[in-house]
Amino acid sequence: MSPFGKFVAGVIVVAAVISGIYLSKSRGPVSRQVAPAPSETKGKTPPAGIVESSANASIDQNMATIDSELSALEKDSSKVDEGLNDKPVEQTE
Amino acid sequence: MINNTFAKTAAACATSAALLLGAVTPALAQVGAVNTSIDTTVEVNAVGTGVNADVKANVSVRIGKAKERANQEIDRRVVALTELKARIESAERISASGKASMSATLTSQINSLSALKTEIAADADLESLKADIKSITQSYRIFALIVPQGHIAAMSDRMTTTADLMVSLGAKLKVKIDEAKTAGADVTALETALADLNAKVADARVQATAAVTLSSSLTPDQGDEAKLQANKKALADARVKLRAGSEALRTARQDAKTIVQELKSLGIETNASASASGSVNQ
Numbered sequence A: 001m002s003p004f005g006k007f008v009a010g011v012i013v014v015a016a017v018i019s020g021i022y023l024s025k026s027r028g029p030v031s032r033q034v035a036p037a038p039s040e041t042k043g044k045t046p047p048a049g050i051v052e053s054s055a056n057a058s059i060d061q062n063m064a065t066i067d068s069e070l071s072a073l074e075k076d077s078s079k080v081d082e083g084l085n086d087k088p089v090e091q092t093e
Numbered sequence B: 001m002i003n004n005t006f007a008k009t010a011a012a013c014a015t016s017a018a019l020l021l022g023a024v025t026p027a028l029a030q031v032g033a034v035n036t037s038i039d040t041t042v043e044v045n046a047v048g049t050g051v052n053a054d055v056k057a058n059v060s061v062r063i064g065k066a067k068e069r070a071n072q073e074i075d076r077r078v079v080a081l082t083e084l085k086a087r088i089e090s091a092e093r094i095s096a097s098g099k100a101s102m103s104a105t106l107t108s109q110i111n112s113l114s115a116l117k118t119e120i121a122a123d124a125d126l127e128s129l130k131a132d133i134k135s136i137t138q139s140y141r142i143f144a145l146i147v148p149q150g151h152i153a154a155m156s157d158r159m160t161t162t163a164d165l166m167v168s169l170g171a172k173l174k175v176k177i178d179e180a181k182t183a184g185a186d187v188t189a190l191e192t193a194l195a196d197l198n199a200k201v202a203d204a205r206v207q208a209t210a211a212v213t214l215s216s217s218l219t220p221d222q223g224d225e226a227k228l229q230a231n232k233k234a235l236a237d238a239r240v241k242l243r244a245g246s247e248a249l250r251t252a253r254q255d256a257k258t259i260v261q262e263l264k265s266l267g268i269e270t271n272a273s274a275s276a277s278g279s280v281n282q
Helices: A003-026 A029-033 A037-043 A054-086 B002-023 B027-045 B048-090 B096-122 B126-182 B188-216 B225-265 B271-277
Strands: none
Touching: A029 B096, A054 B048, A054 B126, A054 B225, B048 B096, B048 B126, B126 B188, B126 B225, B188 B225
16 A cells, blocks of 8 residues: 555544544433443332432431420420419418 | 406407407408407407407418418419410411410519519508409409410410421322332332321311310400300310310321331331431341
8 A cells, every 4th residue: 555545544544533432422421321320220219219318307307396396295285284274372361 | 356357358358359360261351350359459448468469460470371372372373474475475376466465465464463462562451461362363263264275375386387397297208108109119008197197187287276266265254154164165175176186196196107117118218317327228
């Protein structure tokens, strides 16, 4: 092959490599769909387990607050009973 | 001889009066009558001054005790009213106007009692003391109404607040249940528990509202016996409503616990700290 022929062949190879890289980047999302990572995420979905830390923490906080309110409600209830069953200090007139 | 006999008779009368004074109640009214009688006899006859001094001392002790009892009752009421006022002011669902109205009523009662305490401390004669003590007794009916009325309003307020929290919790639990259902889990029991939770919360709201409706419009009976009994019945009915509402909320809380436990058994997290350790998923 002549030197010119070698030069042309080299240009074609370089162009092919650059085109390949460009196409690879421009189709990124497509290639992610088949990447291993999503498969791992899918493996953790219910019933294996749902991880939503903020929602879970919120449920715990709700439960704790409700317990606290129910406890306070008991005290309120006692106060109502005290009010209804109140007896004054006997006075003499 | 005649004077001697008369003096003995006067002394005997004075002694009898003193004994009567110690034995009969209500004390103050009779102390007043007896004291006047003794003073007159002794002054007219100028004898038996020792007995008179004893009677006066006895009266003084009784006045002191009456004042002490009056102060105990006043202090007790002031403490109860002050605590209730603070409780009402910290309520979350009572309207600003409702709070202002209740607070004004409670403050008025506290101020009246404080003024009465000052008057009683200054009372030097039995008639004034008797009138002030009578005032304590008469004002008790107001106290006996507004205190339970206020506590019913406060408890109803907290029940509504708790019901709101339960609704929020129920919505979050529903999300978890739906996720488990989507993943193919059998969530029939969970959905039943959630439905019960929501029903109990709704019932608690109804009971809380009914309790306030029953009690909030009641007014002091002003000595009207029929109204007194009607007020008592309304307060008792409101109390029953609050008990029912409170029980409904406890049941709803138990439903929530059941749901959370069941979700965990399905491998679905409901606890952030458990997520960190990985204990639920394993």
